[in-house]
């Protein structure tokens with residue numbers, strides 16, 4: 001069975017709600033999903049695909065809970081070549097240039113390390129969507145379909 005690591009970065013829980021939605025949509029298709037707010041390299045290595053769902057805090061900063069995962073990927077270079085991934089970035093466009101910066105940084109890092117983007121990141125603007133899961137369902141279904149098509 002395929003296994004997706006859903007790595008969550010959150011301060012107020014919005015990204016966690018999207019992660020639970022993602023997990024349910026994947027499991028409905030028989031795809032195993034592990035949702036974690038403390039992702040690490042062993043869990044990444046144990047997965048066949050990575051879905052990062054993270055908000056941005058401070059001024060374009062990663063939430064504290066996911067910052068160590070980003071740092072570990074940046075310094076340890078785990079084997080990511082060809083590994084399918086996706087990124088959902090939660091943010092608020094009133095922050096200007098730092099809008100969704102955490103998700104953007106993750107996507108750039110994973111691209112740089114040769115992972116396989118199944119579709120470009122979704123950005124969810126808190127100004128537009130009070131409930132982030134209203135913005136993510138269609139993207140998640142498309143990502144799931146792309147994953148099913150991609151995996152052997």
Ligand SMILES: Cc1cc2nc3c(=O)[nH]c(=O)nc-3n(C[C@H](O)[C@H](O)[C@H](O)COP(=O)(O)O)c2cc1C
Nearest residue numbers: 010011012013014015055056058060091092099100
């Ligand atoms: C103190 C603070 C700083 C924030 N900084 C940013 C930012 O730099 N860029 C951005 O796009 N959103 C920023 N946001 C907005 C959050 O990313 C957005 O509200 C998001 O939906 C929160 O998701 P969460 O509930 O998973 O933490 C900030 C919010 C707060 C409260």
